[in-house]
Amino acid sequence: MSSSKPDKEEEQEKESPCMNGGGDVASAGDDDNGGEVVGVGEEEEAEEPTTEREFAAAMAELAPEGVRALHARVEAEWGPVLQSACQTAAARALWGRAVRDPAAAVLAGERYLRGLHDKMRRDERAGAREVHGVMIAVRTLWFDARIEAAVDALGGDPQVVILGAGMDARAYRLNCLKECTVFELDFPELLEMKSDLLHEAMSSANHQKLTLMAKSLIRVPANIQDGDWVTKLQSCGYVPERNTIWVLEGIVYYLHHADAMQVLETIADRRSSACTVLLADFMNKNATSISPTMYHFYHDSPDLLLPSIGFSKVALSQIGDPQAHFGLLNHPENLFEKLRRLPRSLEKNPEDGTPCCRLYFVEASASPDDQIMCPLDHYLE
Structure with missing residues (x-):
């Protein structure tokens, strides 16, 4: 992929329904569930992750030799920050009973699938209160649900900008994006590898075909730590005057403070031209100490930070809250439930x-x- 020219995938026929992992995302007027996301365990008792079946299915997706060769390059050439995108994809693949992402296994690769599978199997055998990967599964479902709500509130056709997109495949799996232009912005080498992996997989006769669910997908090679990322985004078709949903999943805390604030303030400044919706996850200070060489930016009260830079409505959730549970955290003494009580x-x-x-x-x-x-403000009141 050239760093100066976006990889654009034109509108295709939409064939499969929107899958958000906990059941279909219903519209606001759905009579069955009132527009709420139906999570695993809300209509029937949640089961333990079917780890072995999910692992076998994921490994089958890696059969094409071209896919394996590309992942060998990832392991040899990428650093831990870029590789974290594959780790996230592995969690989505192995929590496939909740997060239905047909591209996740191909984007994850064998190393990260095997590593997570071993941890999940140990957790299940030990009767752990929370199983490895569940945090990524819940996070993915929360972003899916809030994207759905924001698209609906903004009339069904806003722009969706995914910063630090990594191995995200929402443009291929969320039907709510059918009238949306989706921009994926990340390092050039990551987006090129992602495109190559999907091409190799789809060229295989045995691989399930992916259908672009979004109206269009534009990949924007850029580093959000550079000052010109907005210029590159606009050169690829982003229109400041159009309503926009900004998705920052698993990215803010990798940035240093000055860079993170620059990104957040830049997004807030878009409000002068159109309605702006921000979806993001933040670590508190203690969480960044888990890996201080990788995690830098933190804020203990992001619900106070964002109004200070121009956002008028802010809502905060923690894993385990009713809107961030999805039937995946059923042990009453799991870590996230303990934190919620404090x-x-x-x-x-x-x-x-x-x-x-x-x-x-x-x-x-x-x-x-x-x-x-x-x-969207009435959703946040």
Whole structure:
């Protein structure tokens, strides 16, 4: 892929329904569930992850020799930050009973599938309160659900910009994007590898075909730590005057403070031209200490930070909250439930002295005129 020319996939026939992992995402007027996301376990008791079946299915997707050769390059040439995109894809593949992502296994690769599979199997055998990968599964489902709600609130055809897109495949699996132009922005080498992997997989006679669910998909090779990423985005077709959903999943905390604030403030500034919706996850300070060489930016109160830079409505959730559960956290003493019961101001659990490492899911909106409510605002009240 050339760094100066986007890889654009034109509109294709839409064949499969929107899958968000916990069941179909219903419209706001759906009589069956009132527009709520039906999670695993809400209509029937959730089962333990069918790890072996999911692993076998995922490994079968890696049969093409070209796919294996490309992943050998990933393992040899990529650093830990880029490789984290494959780890995320592995979690989506092995939690396939919840996150139905037909491209996840191909984008993950054998190394990360095997590594996560071994951890999940150990957790299940030990009766662990939470199984490896569940945080990624819940995070994915939360973003899916909020994208659906935002698209609906903005009339069905906003732009969707995924910053630090990694191995995200929402353009291929969310039917709610059928009238949306989706922009995936990330490092040039990552987007090129992603495109090559999908091409190799789809060239195989045995691989299930992927259908582009979005109206169009434009890949934008750029580094959001550089000052010209918005210029590159606009050169690829992004229109500042159109309503836009900005998706920052698993990216903000990899940035240094100045870079993270530059990105957030740049997005907030878009409100002068159109309705702007931000979906992002934030770590608190303790969480970044898990890997201080990789994680840098944190904020203990992102629901206070975002209004200070121009967002008018902000809603915050934690894993395990009703809107961030999806029937995947059923042990009453799981880690996330314990954290929810503790005040956010506490840095350590008073019971055992362990640090309170939190991941916050945040949705925010802003509009050109603060006196005019963004269509999404009523979802956040």
